[in-house]
Amino acid sequence: MRPEDISYKVNKLERGTVLDHLRAGTALRALRVMRLPPGATVTVGVNLHSARLGKKDIIKIEGYELTQEEAAKVALISPDATLSIIRAYEIVGKHDLVPPLRFKGLIRCQNPACIVHDERVPGSFQVESSDPVMVRCEYCERSIALDEFTFTDPQGRVGA
Amino acid sequence: MTGRDFVNRDVITVGDFRRDEMLFLLDAAGRFEQVNAPLLAGRVVATLFFEPSTRTRLSFESAVGRLGGRCIGFAEAGISSQSKGETLADTVRVVEGYSDLLLLRHPREGAARLAAEYARAPVVNCGDGAHQHPTQTFVDLYTIRRECGRLDELNVVFAGDLRYGRAVHSLVSVLAQFNARIQLVSPTFLRLPLEQMRMLEDLNVPFREGTSLEEALPDADVIYMTRIQRERFTDPYEFEKVKDAYRLDLAMLKSARPGVAILHPLPRVTEISTDVDSHPHAAYFRQAHYGVAVRKALLALLLGCADEVPG
Numbered sequence: 347m348r349p350e351d352i353s354y355k356v357n358k359l360e361r362g363t364v365l366d367h368l369r370a371g372t373a374l375r376a377l378r379v380m381r382l383p384p385g386a387t388v389t390v391g392v393n394l395h396s397a398r399l400g401k402k403d404i405i406k407i408e409g410y411e412l413t414q415e416e417a418a419k420v421a422l423i424s425p426d427a428t429l430s431i432i433r434a435y436e437i438v439g440k441h442d443l444v445p446p447l448r449f450k451g452l453i454r455c456q457n458p459a460c461i462v463h464d465e466r467v468p469g470s471f472q473v474e475s476s477d478p479v480m481v482r483c484e485y486c487e488r489s490i491a492l493d494e495f496t497f498t499d500p501q502g503r504v505g506a
Numbered sequence: 507m508t509g510r511d512f513v514n515r516d517v518i519t520v521g522d523f524r525r526d527e528m529l530f531l532l533d534a535a536g537r538f539e540q541v542n543a544p545l546l547a548g549r550v551v552a553t554l555f556f557e558p559s560t561r562t563r564l565s566f567e568s569a570v571g572r573l574g575g576r577c578i579g580f581a582e583a584g585i586s587s588q589s590k591g592e593t594l595a596d597t598v599r600v601v602e603g604y605s606d607l608l609l610l611r612h613p614r615e616g617a618a619r620l621a622a623e624y625a626r627a628p629v630v631n632c633g634d635g636a637h638q639h640p641t642q643t644f645v646d647l648y649t650i651r652r653e654c655g656r657l658d659e660l661n662v663v664f665a666g667d668l669r670y671g672r673a674v675h676s677l678v679s680v681l682a683q684f685n686a687r688i689q690l691v692s693p694t695f696l697r698l699p700l701e702q703m704r705m706l707e708d709l710n711v712p713f714r715e716g717t718s719l720e721e722a723l724p725d726a727d728v729i730y731m732t733r734i735q736r737e738r739f740t741d742p743y744e745f746e747k748v749k750d751a752y753r754l755d756l757a758m759l760k761s762a763r764p765g766v767a768i769l770h771p772l773p774r775v776t777e778i779s780t781d782v783d784s785h786p787h788a789a790y791f792r793q794a795h796y797g798v799a800v801r802k803a804l805l806a807l808l809l810g811c812a813d814e815v816p817g
Contacts, residue, residue, distance in 0.1 A: 459635050461614035465593050485616025486637055487519070489701050 363412045364430040365405040365420060367396065372424045373403035375497055379419040379452060386410050399426070418446035422453075425479050425492070445476045453481075454496045460486040469498075509534070512807035516622040517630040519638045520676045525683045532648050534803035534812055541802070544574030545811040552605035553579030554597065554621075555632070556588060556612045561772055561794055562632045562642070566609055569801035578604060583613075595624045602627040606809060610634070628808045636670045636738060642771055643676040645800045649793040650728055653767035657684045663722045665691040665752050666732035666777055668698040673771040674732055678702055681711075688713040689722045693748040696734070719752050723762045729754065731770045731777050755779035769793055 368376060373390050382388065387408035396402035403424075411431050412420070420427060421443035431439040451468035462469050462485055470484040479492035507530055516522070523531075551570045555563055558581070567577050579601075588597065598608060598621045608625055610618050611632040618631030618638075633639040651657050662681055668674050668690055678688060678698065688711060690698050697715065706713050716722060723729070731754055739745040753776055759766070770778055770790040782788050806812035 457615060459613075459615045461594065461612070461616040461620050461634070464614060465595055465620060467595070467620065483616065485619045486635075487616070487701070489704075 358435055359406055359408055359432040360435055361411075362409050362432050363405075363407045364432060365407075365412075366402070366428050366430065367399060367424075368403035368405065368420075368427045369424040370399070370401035370403055373405050376403075376405060376420045376423050376427075378497075379423070380407075380412065380416045382407065382410055415446070417443050419449065419452060421445040421476070422449070422473070422479060422481070422492070422495075423497075425477060445473045445479060448472050448484075451498060453490070454498050455483040455486060455488065456490050456494050456496065457483065457486045457488040460488070462486075509807050509812040510810070512804075512812070513810040514628050515808060516618075516628055517640050517804065517808070518618045518622055519631070520640045520643050520680045523640075528644065528647060528680065528683075531644055531800070531803060531807065532651060534807060535644075535648050535796070535800040538802040538806070539796075539799040542572045545806050546570060546573040546575030546809065549575040549607075549809060550605040551575055551577050551805065552601045552608045553577050553581070554601060554608060554610045554612075555579065555581045556583040556594075556610075556617075557633070558582060559611050559632065561797065562611065562639075563609075565794070565797040566632070566641075566801050566805075568798050569805055572798065573802055573806060575805075579609070594621055598625045598629070607805065630804070630808070633672060636672050636675070638676050639672045639771075640676055641797075641801060641804060642673045643680055644804065645793060645797045646673065646677050646730070646769060646771070647680065648796050648800050649769055649789055650767060652792075652796065653769075653787060653789045654727055654765070659685045659687075660727040661687045661689070661725045662728045662730060663689045663691060663719075663726040664698075664730045664732070665719050665722070665754070667696045667734045667738070668692040668732070669696040670735055670738035671732045671771075674698070674730070675702055677730065679705060682706060682709045686711065689726070690715045691717065691719050691722050691752070693717065693751045695744060695748055696751075719754065720758060720761070723758060723766075726762055726766050728767045728769060729762070731768070731774070733770075733773065733775050733777055750776060752777050753779060754782060756781040756785060759785060 370393050373392055389406040391404040393401045417429055422445050427443050429441055429443055430437045450470050455462050455469050471481040472484055474480045474482050480489055482489050553563055570577050602625045607627055608629045609632050610621050610629055612634050615635035615637035617634040618629055622629040631640055664674050734749050736745055766787055768788045772790055772794055
């Protein structure tokens with residue numbers, strides 16, 4: 347069976363969020379930047395066939411609409427992803443993700459000489475470019491490309 | 507603009523200052539060369555030097571003293587509370603209660619920006635790792651203008667350690683605002699960082715890279731020599747390979763323009779031969795001395811008492 351012949355059976359959402367065209371392997375990381383309500387029903391597809399990307403991830407969240415802040419952070423993780431908001435089984439909004447102008451935390455500055463590694467503060471970054479994603483540490487001013495990102499958990503620990 | 511635009515500002519990177527603001531500061535420094543009035547009487551300036559410094563610390567202390575103020579602080583990390591595990595954020599919150607302005611030198615890049623986030627008193631970056639050293643840049647600009655008579659459209663050669671030399675990083679980014687043409691001379695290992703190259707390209711600043719100082723000299727209006735900094739190398743073998751890469755001597759200067767200004771942020775080791783000291787445009791000791799006037803002007807502006815200087 348060819349990959350494109352495989353169908354995925356997932357119930358249609360009555361209300362919620364669909365993140366499609368996530369870069370393959372980024373879905374679980376994207377989930378970590380969301381503040382989902384306890385008990386939220388989430389369906390995650392990893393390494394699914396995509397005509398456009400070859401492989402992609404998908405996230406469907408039942409009963410929760412992603413905030414702009416969350417969507418912006420997902421854009422940093424997977425800049426090509428698309429976001430659909432579902433209400434009454436219908437798509438009421440579908441748009442590309444736009445990274446934030448500035449953000450705190452999420453990643454660690456790659457410069458080992460940066461002050462943030464000594465202090466108990468989250469990293470602070472400006473987005474220099476969204477395509478390709480390039481951010482700049484607001485402390486040491488070093489630029490970091492998407493493929494150099496080291497993600498952190500909300501407590502700032504590496505390896506999230 | 508007026509001097510009030512400087513009051514209580516942090517001085518973290520040269521990028522925080524517009525061209526007209528820098529020129530305003532240089533004009534003020536010109537007046538402060540001869541002024542030693544007690545403008546800072548009753549003011550206390552804290553020197554938080556987590557890394558050794560001679561010229562920057564002493565010239566600031568001289569500037570404060572000549573304006574009638576007082577310095578408190580420390581000159582190495584070992585005698586600060588950092589050695590007990592205190593964070594920089596806590597140190598500045600404590601010390602700002604003892605002083606009106608904080609002078610900070612720290613080995614970590616971005617330390618001054620972080621300190622400024624926690625301090626209500628103005629913070630002046632006196633060097634944060636390989637990142638920035640803005641007051642050195644103001645001194646360099648002042649020296650160039652004094653020696654060359656102008657700042658615009660100069661050919662400036664930077665030679666030596668362009669990778670770790672924070673004075674170079676700051677000055678290169680500022681010269682972009684003055685239509686400079688820049689030549690970068692360094693061993694391959696010590697090239698200017700990519701971010702800086704990108705910045706020059708974005709600003710359409712004409713620049714050339716090379717490894718030969720001799721080839722760069724004939725076109726230069728300013729030669730900015732730097733020391734290869736042993737303390738920035740983690741691998742002693744890499745340092746040994748490049749430590750004597752450049753040595754400017756009097757014979758080499760025969761191919762340079764007669765009025766070429768020779769600058770160095772000091773200390774020098776072997777990169778400028780002592781026979782160059784007799785060259786009429788060897789400006790590096792004057793450059794160090796101008797540092798007091800520039801820092802007097804900056805302190806008076808930040809603390810809101812520069813208006814009292816006769817113009």
